Amino acid sequence: GGYAVWRSFDQPGGIRDELYSLARANRNLVKLSVLGRTAQGREIIALKVTQGAPGLKDGARPAVLYSSAQHAREWISVEVNRRLLRYYLDRFKADDPQVKDLLKTTELWFVLVANPDGYQYTFDTERLWRKNLRDNDGNGVVNVGDGVDPNRNFDEHFDYDNEGSSTSQASETYRGPSAVSEPETKAMQGLIDRVKPKFQSNMHSYGPLILYPQGWQTGSPEADNPIYAALAGTDATPAIPGFDPGISSDELYVTNGETTDYAERAAGTVAFTPELGEGCEGCGFLFPDDEALVEAEFQNALPFSLSLARSATDPANPKSAV
Ligand code: 0X9
Ligand code: ZN
Numbered sequence: 354g355g356y357a358v359w360r361s362f363d364q365p366g367g368i369r370d371e372l373y374s375l376a377r378a379n380r381n382l383v384k385l386s387v388l389g390r391t392a393q394g395r396e397i398i399a400l401k402v403t404q405g406a407p408g409l410k411d412g413a414r415p416a417v418l419y420s421s422a423q424h425a426r427e428w429i430s431v432e433v434n435r436r437l438l439r440y441y442l443d444r445f446k447a448d449d450p451q452v453k454d455l456l457k458t459t460e461l462w463f464v465l466v467a468n469p470d471g472y473q474y475t476f477d478t479e480r481l482w483r484k485n486l487r488d489n490d491g492n493g494v495v496n497v498g499d500g501v502d503p504n505r506n507f508d509e510h511f512d513y514d515n516e517g518s519s520t521s522q523a524s525e526t527y528r529g530p531s532a533v534s535e536p537e538t539k540a541m542q543g544l545i546d547r548v549k550p551k552f553q554s555n556m557h558s559y560g561p562l563i564l565y566p567q568g569w570q571t572g573s574p575e576a577d578n579p580i581y582a583a584l585a586g587t588d589a590t591p592a593i594p595g596f597d598p599g600i601s602s603d604e605l606y607v608t609n610g611e612t613t614d615y616a617e618r619a620a621g622t623v624a625f626t627p628e629l630g631e632g633c634e635g636c637g638f639l640f641p642d643d644e645a646l647v648e649a650e651f652q653n654a655l656p657f658s659l660s661l662a663r664s665a666t667d668p669a670n671p672k673s674a675v
Contacts, residue, residue: 356642359428361476362395362469368431372398372465379442382406382456388464388540392486395469397540402441403460404453412548413460415665418622419658420464420541421556423503423612425471425482429629429640429650430556436651437658438463451663459665462548468503468537481638485537487529489522498522501529504557505608507542508532509615510569517569517607528610545616551668552584552661553616553624559637560628563593563657564601566617568608576600580623583671584660592657592674593627601626623668625661627654 360367376385384406388397403414419437421430441461444452466472470486474495484500502525505511505518511532512518518528529535533542545553563585567573585591585598597604601613605628608614613624629650632640640647656674664671 358432358642358644358647359476362466362473364476368435368466368472369396369398369469371435372400375438375442376400380407382442382445386411388544389536391468391470391536392488393470395473397464397467397469397537399540399544400438400463400465401460402438402456402463404445404456406460409460411460414458415668416460416462416548416550417662417665418462418464418544418548418550418553418616419556420467420553420612422465422469422472423467423537423555424557425468425475425484426480426638427556427558427629428475429558429632429647431465431472432647433629433651433654434463434465434556436648437655438465440655455662459662460548461662462544462550464541464544467541471500483525484527485535487535489527500527501535502526503535503537504612505529505610506533506535506538507610507612507615509610509618511610513569513609517609517611526608532610541612542615542619545620545622549620550616550622550624551665553613553622554658554661555612555624555626556629557626558629558640559631561593561596561630562604562626562628563591563596563598564604564613564626564628565598566601566614566624568601568611568614570607571600571602573600573602578623580668580671581625583673584623584657584664585625586673586675590675592660593654595630595653596627627657629654
């Protein structure tokens with residue numbers, strides 16, 4: 354409590370409650386799945402949004418995955434994807450022809466809080482916590498040396514060349530004891546395997562950047578897939594105004610065991626990591642608790658987010674935002 358905009362996972366009317374109430378209020382459009390449970394027993398929740406959702410097999414229609422809060426402190430990522438989810442539901446109910454068509458042909462998956470333990474911990478205890486809450490030292494309480502970085506635990510170049518992740522438990526990029534050791538990874542990697550999304554937008558902060566594979570090394574020749582540049586845009590005309598698009602290993606740094614590298618290799622997903630803005634110069638991970646700034650960040654990214662959904666039925670011919 355106490356915030357104008359931000360909502361924790363557990364609080365009454367918080368993210369968990371909202372996901373359940375949206376599913377209850379939109380029975381023919383939304384199916385809620387619990388993908389797994391965290392170390393502290395929280396649900397890792399996915400919503401599938403498509404017309405006739407409950408009666409359709411998951412993955413029956415071309416899928417797009419919107420994910421956020423893999424890193425606990427990156428609150429703006431949750432709020433931007435939460436508003437996107439509500440945008441689709443509201444527009445469908447208002448008979449917006451484009452959204453109606455979209456939700457007849459395409460299934461949208463939302464994992465608003467991919468790391469619920471860590472996310473909750475940033476509200477209750479440590480605002481700048483990044484990782485999950487794995488009890489690395491097994492002492493039964495959360496302390497500074499605990500946690501695994503969920504974005505280093507995927508089964509794609511996990512542990513590769515000992516670059517872009519750490520074996521040290523206290524590190525902010527601790528990769529965990531083995532690939533897919535974490536419930537958060539099992540949940541998302543399992544979803545990717547099951548529905549093979551055509552596109553993913555794995556929202557993080559802070560940039561502003563639009564990153565795409567490969568992240569595990571620089572200079573991968575196969576990283577030149579023109580669909581990435583078509584959707585993310587160029588430095589001169591980025592798909593999200595003010596953002597800098599590019600290959601993640603070049604534009605930012607090398608990572609291994611990373612989500613979008615996994616999705617691309619295992620499911621052929623065209624997978625992006627948008628790094629949202631700071632909201633003010635120097636705010637960093639502490640995006641201001643300011644409705645106007647949060648709404649502006651959502652609106653700025655909206656055409657890009659929509660372009661992925663609009664492209665899912667024919668991914669080879671992307672309908673780019675720019
Ligand atoms: O390090 C990460 O997981 C992401 N950045 S953040 O500041 N949100 O922690 C970036 C992941 C993108 N992939 C690569 N840079 N390879
Ligand atoms: Zn992040």
